[in-house]
Amino acid sequence: MQQFTIIRLGHQGDGIAEGPVFAPRTLPGEVVSGQLDGKVLTDIRIDMPSDDRVKPPCPHYKSCGGCALQHASDAFVADFKVGVVRQALDAQGIAADIRGIHTSPPRSRRRATLAARRTKKGVLVGFHARASDTITEIPECHLLTPDLLAARPAIADLAMAGASRKGAMAVTVTQSDQGLDLLVRGGKPLDGPLQITLAAIADRHDLARLTWEDEVIVTRRNPEQTFGAARVTPPPGAFLQATQDSEARLLSAVKEATQGASRIIDLFAGCGTFALPLAQTAEVHAVEGDRAMTAALDKGWRHATGLKRVTVEARDLFRNPIIAEDLAGFDAAVIDPPRAGAETQTEQLAAAQIPRIAFVSCNPVTFARDAKTLIAAGYCLDWVQVVDQFRWSAHVELAASFTLSHMALNEE
Known part of the structure; x- marks a missing residue:
């Protein structure tokens, strides 16, 4: 030792x-x-x-790899995550007003990917142990909503019917307004008999929708998500904020940062998490690389009432960013890129001189890099709101407000 x-x-x-x-x-x-x-x-x-x-509240903590920081006090974790953001900004020479942290409560994860494996004695359903293929069962998980935990018997039946002994299935479970939406990857190849069995399992466990790889087995009810006044049915496995609590906090920050705008562009818009609520007060152009997600967003807008005009565009913003000339006419932008950030698109935003920018990020390091680009182009970083959506993990998210320097001076 x-x-x-x-x-x-x-x-x-x-x-x-x-x-x-x-x-x-x-x-x-x-x-x-x-x-x-x-x-x-x-x-x-x-x-x-x-x-x-502190004593970890979850009995599975020692064996499960789902959490990394349950042994630390809430105050310590909050300080740590704010510190991660501050360090990333300091590394770029950026001073910022960090408002603190908003932490999602326990048992609030409405979307998670569980592992399922057949064994000689039955089936294991849970999370992988840290850096291991071993699956830890999680009947008393403190992360997931009760509805997600209740999906374990259905996942076990799916694994018994369609899992290979050679490897684990990955089952993405999403809680929707109409029930559970399951996407299974890594199972046996789909054939007629297996499809019939899977449909029967979906019926027995009252699943809203079941998808096997890229094949929708059955949709018993459209698994809708509510974004503002709109109801959207995301495609299977589509991105969704992990908790409703943190989604609400991020949306509040985005609304504040774009307040007063009448025409907004939403970049990396997903299925409309921000675009559709913003359409209550502004026209929105939503851009997303996944065509199925833009179609879901558009359908959600068309069936909603009381919203201003929303247009959608399926476009790969990494390979084909929207150039500054095409950003003219928007008085606010929302950007919520993946972990890699949006270096090239941020450069075009900076050149376009859009008055207000709401920036949402799941990676403080790439956010700080992109923030430096905006600041060099004349923007002020007004504030940063840290959001702890993935409680007890090391993952950090944030929302930030940028305004053009001359605009900030005029407001003062």
Whole structure:
């Protein structure tokens, strides 16, 4: 056994000692012992715990890989995540008003991907253990909504009918207004008999929709999501904010950042998370790379009442960003890119000099890079709101407001 003192947490939530040595589920200031395997400490014993160490509330914490920070107090996790954002901005030389953090409550995840595997004795359904193919069952998970937990028997039946002994299935479960929406990947090839069996399972467990790979087996009820005044049926597996609570906080920030705008462009719009609520007060042009998602957004708008005009465009904004000339006429933009950020599209936004920009990000590092581009073009970073949507993980999200410098001066 070797002993180490933890100096800090890395961005993945692991404790880091001199070396560097990575020690999972440890906290700064702790003295720990363990077996060194390369740069990773295993069989860890806490010799001197931190005052921020707490008893993990979930009984599955030690074996499940779904959470990384349940051993830390809520106050510590909040400070850590705000610190991650601040460090990313500092690295780009950016000073910002960080408003603090909004954390989603326990048992609020409405979308998750569970693993399912057939065994000699039956079926395992749960999350993978950390860095392992081992599946940990999670009957008392503190992350998922009760409805998602209730999907476990249905997933077990699906695995018994359609899983291969050679590997685990990945089952994405989404809670909709009409019930559970399941997308299964990694199962047996679909044939006629299996399709009949799967449809019977969907009926027995009252699933709203069941999709096997790219084939919709049955839609018993359209699995709708509510975005403002619109109801949208996303395509199977489509992106959705993980919790309704954090979606509401992000939307509130986006509305504040675009307040007063009459014509808004929404980049990486998904199925309309922001575009459709914003259409209550402004015309919106929504751009998204996935054509099925833009079709769902458009249908949701057409069946809603009381909304201003929404137009949609299916476009790969990485390969074909909207150029500055085509952004003319919009008085606000919303951008919510994937983790890689949107470097080229941000450059075009900066050149277009759109007065207001609401920036939503799931990666503080790429956000800070793109923020530097906007600031260099004359924008002020008004504020940053940190959002902890993935509770007890190291994942950090944020929303931010940018306004052109001359506009900010006029408002003062």
